Amino acid sequence: MDNLTVFTEFLLMDVTASRALQVLQGVLFLVIYLGALTGNLVTVTVIMTDSRLHSPMYFFISNMALLDLGSISVVVPRAIMDSTMGTNTISQAECAAQIFLYVVFAAVEFALLVVMSYDRYVAICHPLHYGLIITPSLCSQATAGSWASGLVYSAVHTGALFRLPFTKTNVIQQYFCDIPQILRISSSDIQFSEFVIIALSVCLASVCFAFMFVSYVNIFSTVLKTCSVEARNKAISTCTPQLTILLLFLISGAVAVLGPTANKPSLKNLLTAMFYTTVPPFVNPIIYCLRNREINDALGRMLNKCLGFSVKNVLAKMKISSINEM
Numbered sequence: 001m002d003n004l005t006v007f008t009e010f011l012l013m014d015v016t017a018s019r020a021l022q023v024l025q026g027v028l029f030l031v032i033y034l035g036a037l038t039g040n041l042v043t044v045t046v047i048m049t050d051s052r053l054h055s056p057m058y059f060f061i062s063n064m065a066l067l068d069l070g071s072i073s074v075v076v077p078r079a080i081m082d083s084t085m086g087t088n089t090i091s092q093a094e095c096a097a098q099i100f101l102y103v104v105f106a107a108v109e110f111a112l113l114v115v116m117s118y119d120r121y122v123a124i125c126h127p128l129h130y131g132l133i134i135t136p137s138l139c140s141q142a143t144a145g146s147w148a149s150g151l152v153y154s155a156v157h158t159g160a161l162f163r164l165p166f167t168k169t170n171v172i173q174q175y176f177c178d179i180p181q182i183l184r185i186s187s188s189d190i191q192f193s194e195f196v197i198i199a200l201s202v203c204l205a206s207v208c209f210a211f212m213f214v215s216y217v218n219i220f221s222t223v224l225k226t227c228s229v230e231a232r233n234k235a236i237s238t239c240t241p242q243l244t245i246l247l248l249f250l251i252s253g254a255v256a257v258l259g260p261t262a263n264k265p266s267l268k269n270l271l272t273a274m275f276y277t278t279v280p281p282f283v284n285p286i287i288y289c290l291r292n293r294e295i296n297d298a299l300g301r302m303l304n305k306c307l308g309f310s311v312k313n314v315l316a317k318m319k320i321s322s323i324n325e326m
Helices: 019-049 056-085 092-125 127-133 136-161 179-184 188-225 229-258 267-291 293-325
Strands: 009-011 089-091
Touching: 009 092, 019 056, 019 267, 019 293, 056 092, 056 136, 056 267, 056 293, 089 092, 092 127, 092 136, 092 179, 092 188, 092 229, 136 179, 136 188, 179 188, 188 229, 229 267, 229 293, 267 293
Parallel strands: none
Antiparallel strands: 009 089
């Protein structure tokens, strides 16, 4: 044991030694982050300011937007700083905090997707009882329960990963602290305990997947039986964005968990990690705005109101200046 080296900081992946390419990588991360920041903040603002969107479904959507904003903020700003400044070290405490927060946001988002599938199931399959079942208190309790379960799961997961010191190596072949990379450099005891936690997580996630699958099967079977074309289109417009985001979440999660763990830096490894860490938060607001008619209409009303207010201000200033000149 005296000859073992205990690492207290990690070296992150450096795909290229070219300074220009590192800066270009930082600029790319910055553009993606600003796009995700703008899209999710606009989604939250539209839902909060438009009284027509003050319903349980849009309450959950605004929470999803905040979760997307949090998950990308855990990883990308640090990557931008490392790329532009040419640094690639991260302390063990910062690494643990990054994993803890990222897992929290991912777990809470998954829990809210389950809640949203139930919300749509009640709204479409039992519309007359919707107001009695999906109450504001139930929405608050479901959101609080999602956060509590995410915090507990992330605490157990992160605690198991960092309960023993790292003695193999401190090189992480990724631009952030990725769980597969931490497992790769951890001891066999850590790997066994993580295997048990992941196995239990897969069992619980399978139950949630089955619940969501049954909910959406009932939803679309009910929609297809609806005689009114307008009601059918409205139901589809509210369900397809959630289903699309669920599929994107599952695909990105499968890429993150089932993808091969890299042993050396590569552009393919970088692009794969960028897909499951940046694409969902960047694309989700676009999906909501394009596929959800009510959010699209509310966004149009907000833009018209802002543009009308700006035009009125310009005209007022021009009128005042013309009066002063006279």
